[in-house]
Amino acid sequence: DEVALHGRYSNPLHCRSISLEATEHTHPSDVRIHNAMNRIYLADTGRSIIEIFDMNGQVLHAISDPAILKFQPNRFVVTADGTLIISSAVLHCLY
Numbered sequence: 001d002e003v004a005l006h007g008r009y010s011n012p013l014h015c016r017s018i019s020l021e022a023t024e025h026t027h028p029s030d031v032r033i034h035n036a037m038n039r040i041y042l043a044d045t046g047r048s049i050i051e052i053f054d055m056n057g058q059v060l061h062a063i064s065d066p067a068i069l070k071f072q073p074n075r076f077v078v079t080a081d082g083t084l085i086i087s088s089a090v091l092h093c094l095y
Contacts (some may be wrong), residue, residue: 038054073087074089
């Protein structure tokens with residue numbers, strides 16, 4: 001109910017924050033959590049990057065190769081084995 005949600009999400013002990021590289025182009029557009037791998041995946045359309053964090057918010061890997069720079073990822077899914085299927089905001093295809 002609303003009271004339980006307010007108590008849960010207004011308590012700073014239950015909140016975590018991950019700082020992203022702040023640029024004029026920073027535009028996070030999608031996030032996924034892969035519980036089995038303890039990973040947080042973030043698509044940033046503005047920076048043309050997919051970042052992979054551990055559950056503490058430390059960057060483990062960034063996918064920012066030349067192909068994805070033109071791609072501008074906006075949405076994605078993570079399969080059970082960790083494979084990413086990424087949609088493009090510009091090229092209108094999957095990567």
